[in-house]
Amino acid sequence: MDVEAMGREAQKYVWEGAIPLQIHLHESEVTTLPHPSPALVLAPRMGYLPLLLPLLKPHFSSTLPPGVDTIWFEYKGLPLKWHIPTGVLFDLLCAEQERPWNLTVHFRGYPGNILTPCEGEDSVKWSFINSLKEAAYIVNGNCKNVMNMSQSDQVELWHSVLNGNMETYQRVSSKLKLEKVGDQYVGKPNSNLLKSRTNTGETDTGGPVKTDKCFTLRDAVKALLPELFVEKTLIDEEIPRIELEEESRAPSDDESNTRNEEDVEEKQGENVECCCPSDDAETKLKLVRIQGIEPKLEIPFSWVVNNLMNPEHFLHICVFVKVPQAKPLPHDR
Amino acid sequence: MDISSWDGTLSSSDFCLAAHAFTEKWKRINPVLPPWSWVPRPKSPWLASHEVEGYLSLENMCILRSCEEDHDEKSHKGNEEPNCLGKDEYIDNATLVQSYRQDVRYFDFHIVYSASYRVPVLYFRTYSSDGQPLLLEDIEKELPGNSTNVLMESKWTFITQEEHPYLNRPWYKLHPCGTSEWMKLLFLTDPSLGGSQGVPVELYLSSWISMVGQAVGLKVPLEMFNKRKE
Numbered sequence: 001m002d003v004e005a006m007g008r009e010a011q012k013y014v015w016e017g018a019i020p021l022q023i024h025l026h027e028s029e030v031t032t033l034p035h036p037s038p039a040l041v042l043a044p045r046m047g048y049l050p051l052l053l054p055l056l057k058p059h060f061s062s063t064l065p066p067g068v069d070t071i072w073f074e075y076k077g078l079p080l081k082w083h084i085p086t087g088v089l090f091d092l093l094c095a096e097q098e099r100p101w102n103l104t105v106h107f108r109g110y111p112g113n114i115l116t117p118c119e120g121e122d123s124v125k126w127s128f129i130n131s132l133k134e135a136a137y138i139v140n141g142n143c144k145n146v147m148n149m150s151q152s153d154q155v156e157l158w159h160s161v162l163n164g165n166m167e168t169y170q171r172v173s174s175k176l177k178l179e180k181v182g183d184q185y186v187g188k189p190n191s192n193l194l195k196s197r198t199n200t201g202e203t204d205t206g207g208p209v210k211t212d213k214c215f216t217l218r219d220a221v222k223a224l225l226p227e228l229f230v231e232k233t234l235i236d237e238e239i240p241r242i243e244l245e246e247e248s249r250a251p252s253d254d255e256s257n258t259r260n261e262e263d264v265e266e267k268q269g270e271n272v273e274c275c276c277p278s279d280d281a282e283t284k285l286k287l288v289r290i291q292g293i294e295p296k297l298e299i300p301f302s303w304v305v306n307n308l309m310n311p312e313h314f315l316h317i318c319v320f321v322k323v324p325q326a327k328p329l330p331h332d333r
Numbered sequence: 334m335d336i337s338s339w340d341g342t343l344s345s346s347d348f349c350l351a352a353h354a355f356t357e358k359w360k361r362i363n364p365v366l367p368p369w370s371w372v373p374r375p376k377s378p379w380l381a382s383h384e385v386e387g388y389l390s391l392e393n394m395c396i397l398r399s400c401e402e403d404h405d406e407k408s409h410k411g412n413e414e415p416n417c418l419g420k421d422e423y424i425d426n427a428t429l430v431q432s433y434r435q436d437v438r439y440f441d442f443h444i445v446y447s448a449s450y451r452v453p454v455l456y457f458r459t460y461s462s463d464g465q466p467l468l469l470e471d472i473e474k475e476l477p478g479n480s481t482n483v484l485m486e487s488k489w490t491f492i493t494q495e496e497h498p499y500l501n502r503p504w505y506k507l508h509p510c511g512t513s514e515w516m517k518l519l520f521l522t523d524p525s526l527g528g529s530q531g532v533p534v535e536l537y538l539s540s541w542i543s544m545v546g547q548a549v550g551l552k553v554p555l556e557m558f559n560k561r562k563e
Binding site: 081083112113114115116117133134137138141143 | 340449450466494495496502503510
C-alpha cells in the first residue's frame with residue numbers, strides 16, 4: 001500500500017472514529033425515583049459534546065427539574081470545554097482511555113464564570129468556522145477563502161462535520177484551497193516558530209538548506225515544547241513520578257494540548273539534543289497522542305498533519321509529561 | 334521596514350517592545366490614570382518556558398457612562414485622529430464618581446498577542462461598582478453611539494465571548510481578523526505615524542488602541558501619539 005493510500009486509510013479511520021460514552025445525569029438534577037439509567041452514546045471523535053443534546057434530552061427529560069436547558073458536561077469534577085472536539089477531550093483527559101468514558105451531564109446551572117456560553121448548535125458551528133478562519137489566516141495570511149464561502153457551501157461543510165461525512169467534507173473544503181503540507185526538511189536554524197509557507201525546504205529567512213533529514217513529529221514536538229527534551233546533565237536528581245491523572249485534571253491544562261496548524265515549526269538551534277523519549281528514562285515526555293493513536297515520533301510531520309488533522313484544519317497533539325514528585329518541605333533551588 | 338510592503342502585523346518580540354514602550358509612555362503622560370502593567374505569561378509548573386511572553390493589563394478602569402456623549406464629537410486636531418480626552422477631563426471624572434455611582438462601570442483590559450494573527454488582541458470584562466460582572470448587552474447600549482456604529486458596521490471589529498488565552502476563563506474579545514488590514518491603512522494614511530523611515534514599533538500600540546478603544550469606550554490621550562523628541 002503506498003503512502004497516499006495509507007493516508008486515505010488513516011483519514012477514514014479518524015473520521016469514523018467514535019468514543020463510547022456513558023453519560024450520567026448529575027444528581028442535583030434528578031427529580032424522580034428511581035434514578036435514570038445513564039445514557040449510552042457513541043460520540044464522533046470529530047464532533048463536539050453539545051451536539052449530543054438531541055440524543056440526551058429525550059433520555060433524561062422526564063426527570064429534569066423545570067427550567068431552560070443549558071447543557072454542559074464534566075469529567076471527574078472538571079467542566080469540559082465544549083469547543084474542543086470530543087476525541088481531543090478524551091485523548092487528553094483520559095490517560096488510560098477508559099471505555100466507555102464516564103461523563104456527567106448537566107442541563108442546569110451553567111458555570112458561566114468558567115465556561116464560555118454555548119447556545120446550542122449555532123455556537124458550536126460559529127466556533128468551528130472561527131477556528132477554520134484562524135487556520136486559513138495562518139496558512140494564507142488572510143481568511144478571505146473562508147469568509148467568501150457561499151452560504152450553501154458553509155452549510156454543507158458544517159453538516160458534513162455534524163454527520164461525520166468525510167467525502168462531502170473533502171469535496172467542499174477543497175474549494176477553500178488550503179494547501180496540504182509538503183514534505184519538510186530541517187532547514188536553517190532561526191528564531192521564528194511559525195511559518196506560513198509549505199514549500200519544500202524554503203524558509204522565510206533565506207535560502208533552503210536541504211538535508212536528508214525529514215522533519216518528523218518529534219521535531220515538531222521539540223520545537224513547540226523544547227523544555228521536554230532536556231539534556232541529561234540538566235535534569236533534577238529527583239525521581240520523576242508519573243502524575244498523569246493530576247496534571248491532566250488541572251483546568252489550566254492546555255499546555256499539554258498543543259494546537260498546531262498546518263504550518264511546520266522549524267526547530268530552534270543547531271544542536272541536536274540527546275533525547276529519544278523511549279530510551280532515556282529521565283526525559284519528561286511520556287506520551288504523544290493524536291486522534292487516539294500514539295504515532296511513532298519518526299513519522300514525517302507532514303503526513304501526520306495532512307492525515308490526522310481535524311476538520312477545522314488544526315492538528316491536536318496531546319502530550320503527557322512526567323512531573324517531578326512534590327517535596328514535603330519547600331526548598332529554593 | 335518599508336510601510337508600503339508591510340502587512341500590518343508585528344512579531345511577538347516587537348509586541349513586547351511596543352508594549353513596554355507604550356506602558357512607559359502612558360505612565361509618563363497620564364500619571365493620574367491607572368497604569369498599564371506587563372504581566373508575564375502564567376507558566377505551567379512542569380514546564381520552564383524561556384520565552385518572554387506576557388500581556389498588558391489595565392484593571393479597574395472606571396469609565397463613566399454619563400460623560401461619553403459629551404466628548405464624542407470633540408476633536409483637537411482637524412484630522413482623522415480618533416477622539417481623545419485631555420488630562421483634565423479625567424480629573425473631573427474623579428469628582429463625578431461620587432455623585433453618579435450607579436453609572437460607573439469598571440473594566441479590566443488585557444492586550445494579548447495573537448501568534449496566529451500576529452497582532453494584539455483586546456480582551457476585556459466589565460463589572461459594576463459592587464463587583465458584579467456585567468453582560469455585554471448591558472454595556473453595549475452605553476458605548477459611545479457614533480463611534481460604535483462606525484466600528485460595528487465594518488467587519489473589522491466585533492465582540493465575542495471567548496476563553497482568555499492564558500487565564501482559562503471567559504472574557505470578551507474584540508476579534509482580530511481585520512486588525513492587520515486597518516493597521517496598515519492607518520499607517521499608510523497618517524503621515525505623522527511614520528512616513529518613509531518605516532514602521533515605528535512604539536507607535537503601533539498607541540494607534541491600535543486608539544481604534545479598538547473606541548469600541549469599548551476607552552479613550553487614549555492625544556499625547557500618546559506624539560513621537561518622542563529625543
